[in-house]
Amino acid sequence: MARILVIDDEKSIRNALDEVLVYENHKVDLSSDGDEGLELFKNNEYDVVLLDIKMPKMDGIEVLEQINAKSPDIPVIMITGHGNVETAVEAIKKGAYDFIEKPLDLNRLLITIRNALDKSDLITETKVLKRKVTKTYDMIGESTPMKKVRDIIDRVAPTDARVLITGKNGTGKELVARWIHEKSPRAENSFIEVNCAAIPSELIESELFGHEKGAFTSAHKDRTGKFEQAHNGTIFLDEIGDMSLSAQAKVLRTLEENKITRVGSDKSIPVNVRIIAATNKDLKKEIEGNRFREDLYHRLSVIIIRVPTLNERLEDIPLLADYYNEQICSEYGMPKKTITEDAIEEFKKIKWTGNIREFRNVLERLIILCDREIKGKDVVAYSQPISKE
Numbered sequence: 001m002a003r004i005l006v007i008d009d010e011k012s013i014r015n016a017l018d019e020v021l022v023y024e025n026h027k028v029d030l031s032s033d034g035d036e037g038l039e040l041f042k043n044n045e046y047d048v049v050l051l052d053i054k055m056p057k058m059d060g061i062e063v064l065e066q067i068n069a070k071s072p073d074i075p076v077i078m079i080t081g082h083g084n085v086e087t088a089v090e091a092i093k094k095g096a097y098d099f100i101e102k103p104l105d106l107n108r109l110l111i112t113i114r115n116a117l118d119k120s121d122l123i124t125e126t127k128v129l130k131r132k133v134t135k136t137y138d139m140i141g142e143s144t145p146m147k148k149v150r151d152i153i154d155r156v157a158p159t160d161a162r163v164l165i166t167g168k169n170g171t172g173k174e175l176v177a178r179w180i181h182e183k184s185p186r187a188e189n190s191f192i193e194v195n196c197a198a199i200p201s202e203l204i205e206s207e208l209f210g211h212e213k214g215a216f217t218s219a220h221k222d223r224t225g226k227f228e229q230a231h232n233g234t235i236f237l238d239e240i241g242d243m244s245l246s247a248q249a250k251v252l253r254t255l256e257e258n259k260i261t262r263v264g265s266d267k268s269i270p271v272n273v274r275i276i277a278a279t280n281k282d283l284k285k286e287i288e289g290n291r292f293r294e295d296l297y298h299r300l301s302v303i304i305i306r307v308p309t310l311n312e313r314l315e316d317i318p319l320l321a322d323y324y325n326e327q328i329c330s331e332y333g334m335p336k337k338t339i340t341e342d343a344i345e346e347f348k349k350i351k352w353t354g355n356i357r358e359f360r361n362v363l364e365r366l367i368i369l370c371d372r373e374i375k376g377k378d379v380v381a382y383s384q385p386i387s388k389e
Contacts, residue, residue, distance in 0.1 A: 002047035007037035034058030075116035141316035145308035157183035165278040167307030170357030173278040189233035197239035215264025241281035342376030
């Protein structure tokens with residue numbers, strides 16, 4: 001059942017539509033002119049609007065523009081006479097969903113309404129999914145260190161500057177990289193993540209640059225590498241400090257020439273990629289130990305963003321606790337838990353070696369093991385996964 005607003009100055013049309021739509025189990029509100037229709041629209045929520053083009057006082061095009069300004073996703077179906085088809089087409093250009101000619105073909109009208117509702121449902125589902133995805137990558141915290149990180153992201157994101165993100169494990173380096181991408185002009189294109197520490201050194205070049213069929217024993221077909229997949233988008237090289245020196249040399253060449261060469265090929269392929277790298281290592285020490293190329297370091301570190309540890313932003317713990325409490329309880333389909341003030345204080349006493357990742361795991365453990373409230377004594381009892389003997 002949908003809620004439908006009918007705006008038409010002809011009483012016979014309004015009554016006919018009311019009878020048909022109510023029979024189809026829809027809830028219908030009727031209006032005889034644009035002013036009254038807009039007032040109803042402002043004070044109620046509708047799934048579809050049926051709108052006459054030619055009306056006294058305010059015509060349908062003007063009403064359409066005001067509806068679209070307030071709720072652009074609500075489908076508006078224009079009702080037009082034979083002489084107003086061109087106007088109806090113009091209305092579609094201005095955002096109307098479709099138009100129906102008088103005398104009304106009720107079967108076509110019902111099909112059009114059904115299609116409009118389907119489209120509206122799809123738009124709603126898409127928005128929900130986008131909110132879920134965006135929520136996954138929320139940056140939580142109002143501490144000075146986090147405000148500084150957000151400020152740098154806002155400044156660097158609109159550019160194509162290369163960024164090196166540093167910080168301890170679990171601080172949220174990937175989150176920073178994703179936000180740089182989401183706020184950049186490349187946001188509509190791919191964000192490709194490569195965990196350099198998780199790929200064997202003998203496979204890293206194939207992973208990054210692709211390979212030709214027959215380039216090595218297991219290369220049974222051509223493969224597109226991560227740089228090609230990230231064309232016009234962003235590639236995130238996580239834990240770049242673990243990349244082999246030979247792969248580093250190829251990455252450096254890519255940065256210099258904006259071209260890649262697949263393993264087993266001598267053909268250059270142009271790529272337009274923004275590179276964001278991250279590491280938990282001190283790359284200057286890695287350079288001193290001849291484990292990382294100094295020239296690559298300088299290429300990557302146009303902008304350096306250091307992500308603070310949780311111990312450096314303890315004032316963010318109440319916000320983080322509330323955020324993850326809601327997220328975890330939602331995932332488990334349970335009511336949100338109450339976290340007491342003494343529990344927050346106990347959280348602040350912990351030395352978080354695993355940072356945000358560890359904090360979330362501890363809170364999840366508490367949510368599972370505690371009843372409605374999470375108290376300070378619970379944090380003390382369950383913050384460590386292994387009990388002391």
